[in-house]
Amino acid sequence: MIIETKNLTKTYKLFEKEAGLRGSVKSLFKRKFSYKTALSNFDITVNEGEFIGLIGPNGAGKTTLVKILTGIVAKTSGEVSVLGFYSNKLEHAFKKQYAVVMGQKSQLFFELTASDTFLLFKELYGIPKEEYQKNLDYFVTLFEVEKLLNVQVRTLSLGERMKMELIAALLHNPKVLFLDEPTIGLDAVAQRQIRTFLKEVNENKGTTIILTSHYMEDIKSLCKRCVVVNHGEKNYDGDTDTLFQRYRTHKKITLCFAEETNFLLPEGCILVEQNPLKAVFMVPVTTSQELVTMFMKQYVLNDITIEEDEIGSVVERIYDSRKVESE
């Protein structure tokens, strides 16, 4: 086990002020604060080599958890141990063993080339020359970014920049890699490339990866285990496929009629769209087969399509749910 938290709690102190000039003047003399619990009695254990996804709506506590695990933010109470260290002590020996990449925060020097930042990181982490070259070659080839190494960072695209951030983070062979929204704002191609890269790093280098992302495609294709965080609490911790399967409660059926039809929505179904020649609706997974057979007998159809529940709807259900029994 390389990460363990017990009853981890983090409370933020928030400054509050009434709207308008009057409120601003009042706040000059009397400060009003409120408290927000970002994490509440949060327990998590992570084993070496795992690839874990942290999901949850905005403000759920995912980033706070990453910040506590990386030592950026101090806990309010509870216990936290990462690689055997108390993270917020920020010992160099600890910092040399992990890396963190946050989608909106950069370690690169925009006026210089990515190679310049890599050279800096070589010294900061005391990476031996051979190991540095070997790792650099490996990651550069994996991302196919040879031609971009000597280009000024500010002229790189968002996707290219993120690739360079990841390379910089991994040069020292960290045992744990924390990723906070690494694919945010990237196009589909760049997202896929980054996913492939991370998968390879996890499998070949054995790097433990903790990923937070709002893109469920990231979570589903990379993380065998996922943790749902909501209102600072852990709602689910277990197999990713099982979680999605559990909330994939409906299927989407589209019926295209051969002639104008007065379609009657069966009980338990949710209508999405209807006109005399077409009907789109959601049916519960448990009754879908039976209903399809019935539709085929009852109506003259040109076409029928059955689709999986949209990922967005599944995620919405997951977030709306309270605690789910973990695996």
Place this chain on the structure above:
Amino acid sequence: MKKYLEIAKILFKSQMAYRFDVAMTVLFTVTKILFAYILWGAIFAQNEVVGGFTFPMMLSYYIISSFLSQIEMSDGVSREVSERIRSGTFSKYMVIPVSVNGYFIAQTFGTVAYYFIFVAIGTILWILLFGVGFVITSGILTILSTIVIIILGLLFMIQLNFFLGMLAFKFQDIEFFLMIKSNIVSFVTGGLVPLMLLPQSIVSVMKIFPFYYVTYLPSMLLIGENGHEAVTGIIMLSIWLFVFVLLNKITYVKMRVIYDGVGI
């Protein structure tokens, strides 16, 4: 040590991206010299010596102090530290295996090294163009102790600015503190008026504080004056530096735990 050298190097390289800035810096080293030339030229037209200074000495003082205040670039430390704390990007320094204070010292030295070269070129250029009878000491020991004082002064100013920057952990805005510092520094370092022209009682008080030794004393030492204060300068700056290093260490440990890492 090697990692801090690399930080200084990367900042040195970063400066090279801003060629226009550097060209302007070189060009505008002339303004202060020109101002001093006109102002003191008028005063020295009636008196040969003012406050113990001859005209070439006064011009040399201005040129040297202007050079030193231009390469004293520690202001950037308080700005960057406070802005990064306020924007939530200070974590950038917290997650790498390096002392944050050390990072900013190295960063400033990297920037200063770059400007040192170009401001020196500008200054020499204007001295030659104006045909200033430049007065500089020939005493090797004085020059060496001045270099030590300049380095200690810069280190102290970095520590002071790092401390002020860290106040953003606690306060929403630190502009007020920066403004006070800026006003004190520009007056007390002798950048506006040579301190020798001020009443002795005021100068005596100033000598307790470190700012006297940051720009004023090295400028005086280089024009061959105040030689007896070199050792005092080194001692005073070392004491102040030690106090601020300690203060920063304590402040950082206490303050960073209240950092929430959230942006504005």
